[in-house]
Amino acid sequence: MMTDKVRMNTLNAHSLPQSNENFLNxxxxxxxxxxxxxxxxxxxxxxxxxxxxxxxxxxxxxDCLAGAGTxxxxxxxxxxLESIQSVITSGLPLHTLDLTTPLKDExxxxxxxxxxxxxxxxxxxxxxxxxxxxxxxALKLAKKATGRSGIIxxxxxxxxxxxGALSVxxxxxxxxxxxxxxxxxxxxxxxxxxxxxxxxxxxxxxxAISYYFENxxxxxxxxxxxxxxxILEAVQGEGGVNPAPVEFLQRLRKVTEEHGxxxxxxxxxxxxxxxxxxFAFEHAGIEPDIIVMSKAVGGSLxxxxxxxxxxxxxxxxxxxxxxxxxxxxxxxxxxTTLKILKQENIAEQVAEHxxxxxxxxxxxxxxxxxxxxxxxxxLMIGIEIVDPSKSQDAMGSYPADGQLSAxxxxxxxxxxxxxxxxxxxxxxxxxxxxxxxxxxxxxxFLQKFEQALLDAGVQPV
Numbered sequence: 001m002m003t004d005k006v007r008m009n010t011l012n013a014h015s016l017p018q019s020n021e022n023f024l025n026x027x028x029x030x031x032x033x034x035x036x037x038x039x040x041x042x043x044x045x046x047x048x049x050x051x052x053x054x055x056x057x058x059x060x061x062x063d064c065l066a067g068a069g070t071x072x073x074x075x076x077x078x079x080x081l082e083s084i085q086s087v088i089t090s091g092l093p094l095h096t097l098d099l100t101t102p103l104k105d106e107x108x109x110x111x112x113x114x115x116x117x118x119x120x121x122x123x124x125x126x127x128x129x130x131x132x133x134x135x136x137x138a139l140k141l142a143k144k145a146t147g148r149s150g151i152i153x154x155x156x157x158x159x160x161x162x163x164g165a166l167s168v169x170x171x172x173x174x175x176x177x178x179x180x181x182x183x184x185x186x187x188x189x190x191x192x193x194x195x196x197x198x199x200x201x202x203x204x205x206x207x208a209i210s211y212y213f214e215n216x217x218x219x220x221x222x223x224x225x226x227x228x229x230x231i232l233e234a235v236q237g238e239g240g241v242n243p244a245p246v247e248f249l250q251r252l253r254k255v256t257e258e259h260g261x262x263x264x265x266x267x268x269x270x271x272x273x274x275x276x277x278x279f280a281f282e283h284a285g286i287e288p289d290i291i292v293m294s295k296a297v298g299g300s301l302x303x304x305x306x307x308x309x310x311x312x313x314x315x316x317x318x319x320x321x322x323x324x325x326x327x328x329x330x331x332x333x334x335x336t337t338l339k340i341l342k343q344e345n346i347a348e349q350v351a352e353h354x355x356x357x358x359x360x361x362x363x364x365x366x367x368x369x370x371x372x373x374x375x376x377x378x379l380m381i382g383i384e385i386v387d388p389s390k391s392q393d394a395m396g397s398y399p400a401d402g403q404l405s406a407x408x409x410x411x412x413x414x415x416x417x418x419x420x421x422x423x424x425x426x427x428x429x430x431x432x433x434x435x436x437x438x439x440x441x442x443x444x445f446l447q448k449f450e451q452a453l454l455d456a457g458v459q460p461v
Contacts, residue, residue, distance in 0.1 A: 018046075018056040018057065019056065019057060020042060020043045020044050020055055020056060020057060021042075023044035023056060024038055024042055024043075024044065040409060040410075040413075040421075041065075041413060041418060042413075043055040043056075043059075043061070044056045046058075048063070048075030048076060049074075049075055049076050050074040050075060050076075050077075050434060050436065050437075051063055051064075051066075051074050051075075051433055051434045051436075051437045051438075051441050052075070053075065053418070059416065060416060061413075061416045061417065061418050062416060062417050062418065062433075062441060062444055062445055062448065063075070063418045063433065063434075064417065064418055064419050064431045064432065064433040064437075064445060065418050065419065065420050065432055065433075066432055066433055066434050067295070067300065068269065068295070068420065068432060069237070069269045069270075069274060069295050069296060069380070069432040070295040070296060070298075070300055071296075071300050071434060072272055072273065072274070072296035072299070072300075072337055072341065072434070072435050073299070073300075073337055073340060073341075073434060073435065073436055074433075074434030074435075074436050074437070075434075077337075077340075077436075079336050079340065080299055080300060080333050080336050080337065082336075083299070083332040083333050083335070083336040084329055084332065084333060086332065087103070087328055087329050087332045088329075092328050093328065094327075094328055094329060095324075095326060095327075095328075096326030096328060097323065097325060097326050098126060098321075098325045098326055099326060101326075101328060103328055103331050103332060103335070104326065104328070104331055106335060107331040107332075107334060107335045108124055110335055110338055110339065111124065111293075111297070111305065111307075111334075111338060112124060112307075114278055114338065114342065115291065115307050116282075116287045117287070119307070121287075121309055121310055122291075122307045122308060122309060122310065123307075123308050123310050123313055124305055124306065124307060124308070125137060125141075125305065125306040125308055125313075125315075125320070126303075126304075126305055126325040126326070127304045127305065127306060127320065127322060127325065128304060128322035128323075128324055128325065129294075129298070129302030129303055129304055129324050129325075129327060129330070130160070130162075130294065130302065130304055131159075131160055131266075131268035131292065131294035131295065131304055132159070132160025132161055132162040132165040133160075133162065133304055133322060134268070134292045134293070134294055134304040134305065134306055135159045135160050135162075135164065135165040135168070135231070135266065135268075135292055136160075136162055136163075136164045136165055136320075137306055137320045138229075138231070138264045138290045138292055138306055139151060139164050139165075139168070139182075139228075139229070139231070139264075140164075140319075140320055141290065141306075141308065141312065141313075141314070141315065141320070142228040142229035142262045142264065142289075142290065142312075143228045143229075144314050144315070144319075145228075145262065145312040145314045146228040146229070146260065146261075146262060147228075148225070148226060148227060148228040149183070149184050149228060150184040150185075150186060150224070150225050150226070150227035150228060151167075151168055151182070151184065151185050151186070151227055151228060151229055151230075151231060152185075152186050152187075152188055152224075152227045152229070152230045152231070152261075153168035153169075153170065153185060153186070153187055153188070153230075153231050153232065154170065154187065154188050154189070154190035154232050154236075155170050155187055155188070155189055155190050155197065155239075156170050156190045156192070156236045156239030156240065156242055156423075156424075157169060157170045157190065157231070157232055157233055157236060157239060157266075158170070158171065158233070158236070158237060158238035158239055159231060159233075159266055159292075161174060163181065163182065164182045166178070166181065167181040167182035167185050168182070168185055168231055170187060170239065171238070184225070184227075186216075186224050186227065188209075188212070188213055188216070189209050189212065190209070190232070190236065190239075190242065190244070191205060191206050191209050191242075191244060191245055191248050192205075192242055193205070193245075193373075193375070194372065194373040194375070194384060194395075194397050195395075195397060195424070196395060197209070199393070199394050199395060200395075201395040206245045206247060206248050207247075209248065210247065210248050210251040210252075213251070213252065213255065214251065214255050217255055217259055217261070226259060226261065227261055228261070228262060229261060229262040229263070229264050229289075229290075230252065230256055230261055230262070230263055230264065231264040231266060232244070232252075232264075232265065232266065233265070233266045233267075233269070233270060233280070234249060234265060234267070234270060234275075234279075234280035234281045234283065234284070235269075235270040235275055235280045235376060235377065235380055237269035237270065237380070237422065237430070237432075238269075238422045239422065239423060240382050240384065240422050240423025240424065240427070240428035240430075241375055241376040241380055241381060241382025241422065241423070241428060241430055242375065242376075242382070242423075243275075243280075243283075243375065243376060243377055244284075246283060246284045246285075249281065249283075249284035249286055250284050250285070250286060253284075253286040253287075253288075262289040262290060262312065263286075263288045263289050263290075264288060264289065264290045264291075264292065265279070265280075265281045265288035265290070265291050265292065266292045267279050267280060267281070267291055267292060267293055268292055268293065268294045268295050268304075269295060269380070269432070270380060271291075271293055271295070271296060271297070272293075272295075272296040272297060272337075272338070272341060273296075273341045273346045273347035273350050273378070273435055274296070274350070274378055274379060274380045274432070274435065275350075275354075275376075275377040275378040275380050276347055276348075276350050276351030276354055276377050276378035277347055277351075277377075277378075278341070278342075278347055279291070280377070283377065288307075289308075289309045289312055290306055290307065290308055290309070290312075291306065291307035292304075292306060293305045293306070293307065296337065297334050297337075297338075298327070298330040298331075298333060298334045299330065299332075299333030299334040299335070299336055299337035299338075300333055300337075301327060301329055301330035301333050301334070302324070302327060302330055303327055303330035303331065303334055341435070346435050346436070347378075349435075350378045350379050350435050351377070351378055353378075353379060353437070353439060353442060354376075354377060354378040354379050354380075354381065356439065356442070357379075357381065357431075357442050357445075357446075358374055358376075358381060360442075360446055361374040361381070361383060361446075362374050364446070364449075364450060367460040367461060368450075368453055368458055368460055368461070369386075369388040369398075369461060370385055370386060370387070370388060370401065370404060370453070370458050371383055371384070371385065371386075372384040372385065372386030372388075372397060372398055372400075373397075376431075379431065379432070379433055379435055379437070380431070380432060381430070381431040382422070382423065382428045382429070382430050382431075383428065383429040383430075383431075384400070384423065384427055384428050385400070385401050385402075385404050385405040385408060385427050385428070385429065386398035386399060386400060386401050386427070387399050387400075387401040387404070400423070400424055400425045400427035401425075401427055402424075402425030402426045402427045404456065404458075405421055405425075405426055405427045405428065405429060406421065406426060407456045408429060408452050408453065408456050409421055409429065411451075411452035411453075411455040411456050412429075412448060412449060412452040414452075414455070415448045415451050415452055415455070416448060417445065417448040417449065417452065419431065420432065431445075433445075
């Protein structure tokens with residue numbers, strides 16, 4: 001039964017004037033300070049469809065965040081909604097732990113068919129429904145399979161906020177006052193064509209970082225014990241939409257194979273056609289030992305899965321468990337999403353739209369020097385905001401301007417455009433729209449973004 005307090009809060013919510021401010025004020029009373037998105041995007045969502053959301057005051061926004069990449073097909077795709085309804089009316093249990101159902105069987109077979117070699121060398125592990133839990137499982141399995149405990153991760157990488165995942169995440173801010181993080185995590189420099197950590201840039205920078213990694217593994221005086229695994233994103237998301245060059249990924253795979261080190265590819269954000277390939281690592285033609293999947297794999301509902309090379313599946317039953325591994329609704333929406341992405345060649349469409357949009361943004365860059373670099377494959381695009389009034393570094397790059405980036409995000413929001421920020425100092429504006437966004441809607445994005453530049457006081461040259 002509904003308690004009097006809950007009933008009163010529900011009545012109060014319905015009796016409030018339908019304003020963003022009222023709902024946000026109530027949220028600030030109900031929720032912890034840890035909430036983040038409402039501080040940058042102060043709205044209360046009433047409905048959503050495709051690439052658009054509408055707030056409680058009736059204002060429409062072009063959503064280029066899409067659940068941080070979770071909503072591959074956008075909001076409330078009719079076939080996704082139909083798959084939810086079919087589960088509800090089918091009599092299937094909504095909660096199954098890791099017990100088998102015909103739906104789980106079909107989903108598993110289809111997902112495996114999308115992995116390298118049609119998944120013949122892989123098996124699946126259903127973890128807790130967050131990408132972070134899948135990362136935790138991948139790290140544990142790598143240690144069990146190799147008998148070693150070290151992990152190599154990379155500057156700029158993001159893998160989650162649980163204890164082990166945070167340990168291999170590069171961002172220092174959430175680590176403040178968190179003692180006892182997972183030991184033997186060694187961070188390495190990650191290639192960055194605009195801000196090369198070695199100050200070289202271009203092909204020289206990529207070669208230097210690749211050599212540095214190989215030398216660290218081979219050098220008996222490096223001070224770093226041979227690790228169990230290397231974990232990375234083929235395109236760093238939260239780190240500022242930073243793609244790894246093909247040659248770097250290929251060298252990484254070669255060295256790890258030679259030394260019996262497992263390669264874990266975190267495809268939580270970049271996977272499932274987001275970069276113009278089904279998986280971002282496919283651009284380099286490599287095969288990881290473990291693939292971490294979440295976000296889009298559940299078709300907008302919580303689900304996380306590992307793809308594991310069968311020879312390293314050394315788990316004993318129950319050695320990584322979790323109550324919510326059998327989300328039947330997420331498997332239904334995930335299966336529908338995967339089929340649409342594959343059967344309608346959405347990756348190819350994403351590649352074309354992404355190439356066009358990046359070209360238009362680079363044309364905009366010529367008129368607005370505060371755009372330091374446009375980068376990222378497909379519809380995973382980063383726009384680095386810089387201060388061109390200051391001195392360039394040795395590579396000719398201007399200093400990052402996180403303040404202007406924050407202002408631009410605010411002006412975009414005021415103009416009905418939702419973007420996220422990332423990268424060092426939050427200087428990168430990030431696009432993760434629905435993969436079904438139309439070229440016309442991308443044109444609307446460009447108009448709104450340029451208007452935000454003008455509203456922020458940025459004048460064209």
